[in-house]
Amino acid sequence: xxxxxxGGKIFAALTYVFLYAPIVVLIVFSFNSTKSRTIWxxxxxxxxxxxxxxxxxxxxxxxxxxxxxxxxxxxAVIGTFAAIxxxxxxxxxxxxxxxxxxxxxxxxxxxxGVSLSLLFVxxxxxxxFELGFGTLLIAHISFDIPYVILSVMPKLxxxxxxxxxxxxxxxxxxxxxxxxxxxxxIMPGIINGLLIAFTMxxxxxxxxxxxxxxxxxxxxxxxxxMTRRRISPKINAISTLLFAVVLILLVIVNxxxxxxxxAEIKKDKVLKGVLE
Amino acid sequence: MKKTVxxxxxxxxxxxxxxxxxxxxxxxxxNVYNWGEYIDTDLLEQFENETGIKVNxxxxxxxxxxxxxxxxxxxxxxxxxPSDYMVSRLINEDMxxxxxxxxxxxxxxxxxxxxxxxxxxxxxxxxxxxWGTVGIIYDSTVVGEVDSWSALFDEKNSGNILMFDNSRDxxxxxxxxxxxxxxxxxxNELNKAYELLEKQKPILQGYVMDQIxxxxxxxxxxxxxYYAGDYxxxxxxxxxxKFCIPKEGSNVFVDAMCVLKNAENKDNAEAxxxxxxxxxxxxxxxxxxxxxxxxxxxxxxIDIDDFTKGIMYPDGAALAKCEAYINLPQETLNYxxxxxxxxxx
Numbered sequence: 176x177x178x179x180x181x182g183g184k185i186f187a188a189l190t191y192v193f194l195y196a197p198i199v200v201l202i203v204f205s206f207n208s209t210k211s212r213t214i215w216x217x218x219x220x221x222x223x224x225x226x227x228x229x230x231x232x233x234x235x236x237x238x239x240x241x242x243x244x245x246x247x248x249x250x251a252v253i254g255t256f257a258a259i260x261x262x263x264x265x266x267x268x269x270x271x272x273x274x275x276x277x278x279x280x281x282x283x284x285x286x287x288g289v290s291l292s293l294l295f296v297x298x299x300x301x302x303x304f305e306l307g308f309g310t311l312l313i314a315h316i317s318f319d320i321p322y323v324i325l326s327v328m329p330k331l332x333x334x335x336x337x338x339x340x341x342x343x344x345x346x347x348x349x350x351x352x353x354x355x356x357x358x359x360x361i362m363p364g365i366i367n368g369l370l371i372a373f374t375m376x377x378x379x380x381x382x383x384x385x386x387x388x389x390x391x392x393x394x395x396x397x398x399x400x401m402t403r404r405r406i407s408p409k410i411n412a413i414s415t416l417l418f419a420v421v422l423i424l425l426v427i428v429n430x431x432x433x434x435x436x437x438a439e440i441k442k443d444k445v446l447k448g449v450l451e
Numbered sequence: 452m453k454k455t456v457x458x459x460x461x462x463x464x465x466x467x468x469x470x471x472x473x474x475x476x477x478x479x480x481x482n483v484y485n486w487g488e489y490i491d492t493d494l495l496e497q498f499e500n501e502t503g504i505k506v507n508x509x510x511x512x513x514x515x516x517x518x519x520x521x522x523x524x525x526x527x528x529x530x531x532x533p534s535d536y537m538v539s540r541l542i543n544e545d546m547x548x549x550x551x552x553x554x555x556x557x558x559x560x561x562x563x564x565x566x567x568x569x570x571x572x573x574x575x576x577x578x579x580x581x582w583g584t585v586g587i588i589y590d591s592t593v594v595g596e597v598d599s600w601s602a603l604f605d606e607k608n609s610g611n612i613l614m615f616d617n618s619r620d621x622x623x624x625x626x627x628x629x630x631x632x633x634x635x636x637x638x639n640e641l642n643k644a645y646e647l648l649e650k651q652k653p654i655l656q657g658y659v660m661d662q663i664x665x666x667x668x669x670x671x672x673x674x675x676x677y678y679a680g681d682y683x684x685x686x687x688x689x690x691x692x693k694f695c696i697p698k699e700g701s702n703v704f705v706d707a708m709c710v711l712k713n714a715e716n717k718d719n720a721e722a723x724x725x726x727x728x729x730x731x732x733x734x735x736x737x738x739x740x741x742x743x744x745x746x747x748x749x750x751x752x753i754d755i756d757d758f759t760k761g762i763m764y765p766d767g768a769a770l771a772k773c774e775a776y777i778n779l780p781q782e783t784l785n786y787x788x789x790x791x792x793x794x795x796x
Contacts, residue, residue, distance in 0.1 A: 211688040213669045230492040231508060296525035306525040389482045389526035390507035400487025400510035404681070405661045407488055 198418060205411035212405075222412040229409060235397040236413065238308075242383075242393065243376035246315035251369040253316070254323025255361070259353065261324070262331040273328070280321050287318055288385035295386060306388025314386040315376045322375060323368035330364030479504045481719040484520075484528040486706065487512055489581070491732075491739040498726050504719045521546065521711070528711055529720035532580050535705045536619075536776035539570035543778060547576040548710045554721035557728035562747045564770070565705060569634070569777045577707035578724050579745035581736065584679045584765060584773060585620070585702040588663075590691045593673035600628035600697045602674060604647065609654035613666060613675030616658035618791035619776065620702070621648060624676060627699050633774050636783045645790045652794065667692060678704075679762050680741035694762055700772025705745070737763075 208217035226232060261269050261276075279287060295310045304310075334357070342356040343349070358365070380395040387393065398410050479502075487510040495506045509528075511517040514537040520526060533541065541547050552558055558578055565582060567574045589597045594608050603612055603624065615621045623633035625644035635641065656672045664681070666672040668688040677685075682694040708727065710720045726732060730748040737744040737753065743763045744750070750764045779787070 209687045210684050211664070211668050213665045214688050216688060228493070230495060231490075231510070234508075292523070292525065296523070299525055305527055387509075389484065389509060389528045390480075392509045397487065397510060400512045402512050402661065403486060404488045405664050 201411050202415045202418070205408055205415045207408060210405065210408060222408040223416075226409045226412045231392075232394070232397060232409060232413065235392045235394045238391050239377060239394040242308075242312055242315050243373050246312055246319050246376050247369050247372035249316045250319030250323050250372045251365055254320045254368060254372075255327055255358070255365050257320065258324045258327035258331060259357065262328070273324075276321050276324050279318055280325065284379070284381035288314075288382040291317070291382065292385035306386060308387075308391045311383060311387045311391060311393075314382050315379070318379070318382060319372035319375060322371045323365070326368035326371060327361055327364040330361035334360055479716070479719060480507055481505070481530060481716050481723050482507045482509075482528045483530045483532075483723060484509050484511060484517060485530075485532045486510060489532070489706075489736075489740055491735040494727070494732050494735060497732075498723065502719075502722055502726070504716075504722060506723070527715055529714040529716045530708055530723055531711060532706050532708050534776070535568065535570040535707070536778045538577050538707050538709060539778040541709065542571060542576055546712050548712050548714055548717060549575045550578070550710060550724070551717075551721060554718065555725040555728065557725050557746075560728060560730060560746045560748060562745050564767075565745045568705060568775050570705075570775060571707070577709045578728055580706045580708045580727065581740060581742040582703060582705040582745055583742045583763075584696055584770070585623075585676055585704070586679055586682070586694050586696045587674060588667055588677050588682050588685060588692055588694050589674040590667070590670065590689070591693050592691050593670075597674065597693075598695055598698050600624055600699055603676065604628065604651050604654075606654055608674055610656055611673035612651075612655050613657060613659050613663050613672045614651070614655055615676060616660050618787040620676070621658070622787065622790075623702050623776070625651075627697070627701060627774075630699065633702060634777050634779065636780060638786070641783070641786060641790070645794070648794055658795070678742070679765075680743070683741050683759060683762060696765060696769045696773070698772075700774065703770065703773040703775050705775055 203215075204212060205222055206218050206220070207215055208219040208221070261272055264272070291310075291314045292306070295306055295313075299305055299310075338356055338360065339352055342352040347355060378395070379393075380399060383393045384396055384399075387396065394413075398406065401407055401410065481504050483506055485508065489510070490508075495508055499505055511520065514533050517531060517533060518537060518540070521528070521531070531541075538547075555578060561579055565579045571577045587597055587600070587602060589602065591597075593611060594602060602608060603614065615624070622641070622644055625647045626633045626635060626640065629640070629643055629647065631637075631640045631644070656666070659666065659675070663672075663675050663677050664685055667675060667685050670689065670691075679694060679696075682692070686692050686694075708724045710717055710724070714720055727736070728746060730746050730752070733744040733746040734749045734753050737749060738755075741763075744753070750760075753760075755763070
């Protein structure tokens with residue numbers, strides 16, 4: 176028994192090493208004074224300075240963040256309404272539609288990318304528009320929506336069936352029912368979907384590559400284009416910064432949650448005391 | 452009520468859809484498509500401030516990728532900066548617009564030896580942006596002194612040799628070593644070069660592209676062909692590394708600025724090309740990129756040590772034997788593809 180316990184600890188440690196060793200290497204080499212990825216030749220903050228002076232990286236970072244924020248918010252709105260619509264359908268309609276919703280999730284990115292690109296190019300030829308920020312944004316919204324629907328649906332199934340009728344009995348219009356009774360109840364699902372959609376958008380390379388056109392470029396595309404000359408340590412620097420931001424956000428969220436949890440326990444105790 | 456609201460929502464969504472795509476053509480812009488990590492980005496701002504032309508700047512990682520994006524359609528680049536052989540391919544396929552050199556006075560600053568190169572013999576379509584040579588990078592403490600391609604085919608260096616991981620560059624080395632032109636279409640010569648590569652394969656450590664940086668810097672391999680400008684970054688990390696342009700001659704590459712056929716902003720594109728050809732700008736680029744500027748004034752004013760200068764601005768005698776790629780006929784390209792698949796399998 177004891178031996179197993181040690182084995183488990185080693186296993187856990189190895190898991191963390193495999194997960195985080197690459198990130199540690201990346202962070203360490205963002206401070207390396209030469210461009211080498213293998214030889215440590217001294218500490219420098221130069222790459223961070225160059226990073227902020229590189230207008231191309233900065234503008235593509237801005238594009239990535241703008242697209243991801245708008246696309247994930249739009250997808251959250253559209254996806255939530257779609258999920259509510261699916262939920263209220265008859266079952267023999269709902270099941271096939273949900274299945275169709277799942278296809279983009281499991282489908283290869285490259286197929287989504289190429290087909291969207293073909294669609295935009297052919298429709299664009301008719302309506303006289305070109306690939307650009309607009310098409311990039313539409314592409315992102317469209318591949319984000321299924322994730323929102325997938326995370327909102329379970330919350331809807333958990334809803335009390337009588338909630339709709341109760342709200343309408345109390346004088347809500349159908350829109351107020353959704354807005355005042357349903358949405359607050361399924362909010363955790365929406366937020367979850369929004370976050371997944373956001374990460375998907377930040378992450379995406381293939382679909383953006385095919386739909387961005389000639390005037391905009393996301394960060395992942397900029398990084399990919401660097402591969403001829405070897406990826407610059409500036410990319411290590413920006414990855415380090417992104418990692419740090421995510422880490423800090425996670426810490427804040429966790430601290431807040433544990434504080435809320437503790438506050439609730441305290442409240443419970445006080446209540447108990449009062450009752451007793 | 453329900454229906455009206457859903458129709459309104461649909462209408463708004465459609466409106467968003469199209470508003471995002473149209474518009475934005477009134478302001479002065481130029482769409483530039485360049486290699487990744489291939490510019491001093493401060494210059495873009497400087498150009499925007501001086502001319503009031505907004506630069507939409509995008510990057511690619513290979514000539515072939517750029518070519519497929521142009522062919523795919525739906526994009527409207529004005530300036531592209533392909534390498535020599537891709538310039539000639541674009542010319543052959545009628546994808547480039549002849550330049551109006553009256554708008555590009557800085558063309559007079561371009562080194563004469565880089566004008567009218569084989570890929571654009573009458574120099575109607577392109578202005579050189581950066582250039583450089585391919586040479587042998589080697590660790591002299593392991594393989595001794597090197598002045599010929601023969602070192603890459605020498606069994607005493609077995610296991611320490613790296614080779615380009617693409618058919619064109621690999622074949623060019625074999626052809627040059629045999630004393631042929633690297634643009635040859637003669638099947639006999641190509642076969643001999645192929646046999647040489649086949650014989651070389653067992654003594655190679657591997658076919659690589661940018662992994663060569665790590666392998667040579669860490670001493671995992673000791674000799675391999677790569678670009679002069681990139682040698683300088685490797686030398687920073689491993690001072691034992693040396694560089695030579697082999698006596699048989701080598702490949703000189705030129706990346707040149709071109710304007711695409713039917714470019715919407717041709718005047719702005721030419722303003723951009725002219726700006727980038729200026730001495731100050733070309734020098735700034737050369738310092739950031741580490742490749743050689745085609746501007747003849749830069750070599751005199753650039754502030755670099757003699758060692759770096761010797762690598763980046765090689766003397767004419769070494770250059771005289773070097774060749775630039777031109778686009779090969781489809782037949783020969785098919786031969787390359789077939790031979791490369793056989794070699795690597």
